[in-house]
Amino acid sequence: MREELILIVAVIIDLIIGDPNFYPHPVIIIGKIINYLEKNFRKLVTTKRGERIAGLILAILIITLTYITSKAIIYYSYRVNYYLGLMVNIWLLSTTIAIKGLVQAGFAVYQGLLAGNLELARKQLGWIVGRDTNNLAEGEVVRGTIETLAENTSDGIIAPIFYGMLGGLPLAMTYKAVNTLDSMLGYKNQRYRYFGWAAARLDDLANWIPARITACLYILIALIKGKDWRNAIRIILRDARKHPSPNAGYPEAAIAGSLNIRLGGVNYYQGEESFRAYLGDARKEFDKEQIQDTISLMYWNVGLFLVIYYLIRLFY
Numbered sequence: 001m002r003e004e005l006i007l008i009v010a011v012i013i014d015l016i017i018g019d020p021n022f023y024p025h026p027v028i029i030i031g032k033i034i035n036y037l038e039k040n041f042r043k044l045v046t047t048k049r050g051e052r053i054a055g056l057i058l059a060i061l062i063i064t065l066t067y068i069t070s071k072a073i074i075y076y077s078y079r080v081n082y083y084l085g086l087m088v089n090i091w092l093l094s095t096t097i098a099i100k101g102l103v104q105a106g107f108a109v110y111q112g113l114l115a116g117n118l119e120l121a122r123k124q125l126g127w128i129v130g131r132d133t134n135n136l137a138e139g140e141v142v143r144g145t146i147e148t149l150a151e152n153t154s155d156g157i158i159a160p161i162f163y164g165m166l167g168g169l170p171l172a173m174t175y176k177a178v179n180t181l182d183s184m185l186g187y188k189n190q191r192y193r194y195f196g197w198a199a200a201r202l203d204d205l206a207n208w209i210p211a212r213i214t215a216c217l218y219i220l221i222a223l224i225k226g227k228d229w230r231n232a233i234r235i236i237l238r239d240a241r242k243h244p245s246p247n248a249g250y251p252e253a254a255i256a257g258s259l260n261i262r263l264g265g266v267n268y269y270q271g272e273e274s275f276r277a278y279l280g281d282a283r284k285e286f287d288k289e290q291i292q293d294t295i296s297l298m299y300w301n302v303g304l305f306l307v308i309y310y311l312i313r314l315f316y
Contacts, residue, residue: 004313006086007164008306010093018100026095026173030180034062038185042195051194059181059198066177070170089169096164096172098156099302102149106295109145113138113288132268139286140265147263149294150255151248155179157302158217159210165309178206204246211247214301215240218254221300232257235280242277249279256280258297259290 019025041054070092078085105128112121121141126133128148136144159179164172182203185196215236222229235257236250243249243264256263262282267274284290 002313003168004165004310006090006168007093007161008310010090010164011097011099011161011302011306013090013094014097014099016100017094018104019095019098026092027176027180030062030066030177031184033065034058034181034184037061038195048194052197055185055195056198058185059178059202062177062181063174063202067170067174070173074169093164093169093172096160096169096176098152098160099299102152102156102298103295106145106149106291109141110288110291113141113291130269132271138288142286142288142290143261143263143265144267145291146255146259146261146294147252149291149298150252150263151245153298153301154211154214154247154251155207157298158214158305159207161302161305162210162213163206175206178202207247211250213305215250215254217301217304218251218258218297220304221297222254222258224304225297225300227258227297228260229258231260239277239279243279244276253279255294255297259293260284261286261290 037058041058042051045051045054073092074085074089077088105124108124108127109121112118112124118138118141121138122133122136125136125141125144129144131144133141133144160172160175163175167174178199181199182196184199185192186200186203187193187196188200219229219232219236221227222232232254236253238253239256240249240253243252252263255261256279260281260283262278262280264276264278264280267276
């Protein structure tokens with residue numbers, strides 16, 4: 001089967017099945033290995049420099065191990081039987097993509113708001129964001145949902161597909177390892193400021209191109225769907241770099257511009273106030289239906305990306 005068809009089938013599998021709980025997800029396995037290595041590496045270092053070096057070595061080990069293991073699994077699966085190899089390839093590739101899980105998370109918040117159950121909506125949002133959600137007003141719940149949907153369109157969908165396009169399953173799974181390293185170690189607090197610096201920088205590097213592809217695709221989709229594509233361009237150019245992340249601001253700014261809303265503002269983390277620069281202009285008030293709009297734009301984003309990829313492979 002052609003590589004582009006394997007990738008498209010993997011996306012379809014994720015759309016239909018997502019990540020069931022009845023089998024161990026590869027990312028969970030990667031996370032357990034990271035946790036084990038962190039505990040043991042920390043026993044060996046006592047200085048800031050030592051933490052930096054240990055964190056870098058840990059990241060290199062995880063990335064190398066993930067790539068080699070993924071490549072070996074595919075190689076030996078095909079050696080046993082072509083169709084077995086094909087199934088293993090498609091299944092593992094589908095686990096690197098998070099369309100269904102992301103949509104379900106966003107829709108769960110939307111359903112809570114639709115039912116008039118703000119408490120439930122806050123709780124559902126709390127599962128997918130790091131900020132405090134217990135006291136959020138409805139508009140802030142909508143904002144938090146849109147921000148995480150926009151950012152994770154790049155991190156959770158476009159990026160693994162992008163690396164799957166470049167290097168198949170081994171590279172896509174390696175990207176997930178980098179992403180997992182960042183989610184576990186890439187914090188700017190006292191515990192991880194030095195130990196997690198390599199994980200954070202590698203994740204920034206890995207997401208640089210996918211984030212900008214995602215933003216460009218959102219502009220095209222805004223044009224197709226009759227959203228404010230001109231404003232999306234304007235907000236990306238004006239505000240995307242204000243985001244503390246070098247990448248997340250691009251898809252978020254694209255969505256903010258397309259929907260004529262303003263993202264960013266005050267968030268609370270374990271009771272501590274944190275201000276994030278505004279992205280966009282508040283031409284419209286937050287409304288729960290904007291969550292549905294964002295989900296729709298996300299679907300279109302993924303679909304357009306696959307169509308463009310397929311056409312490139314077809315003619316080149």
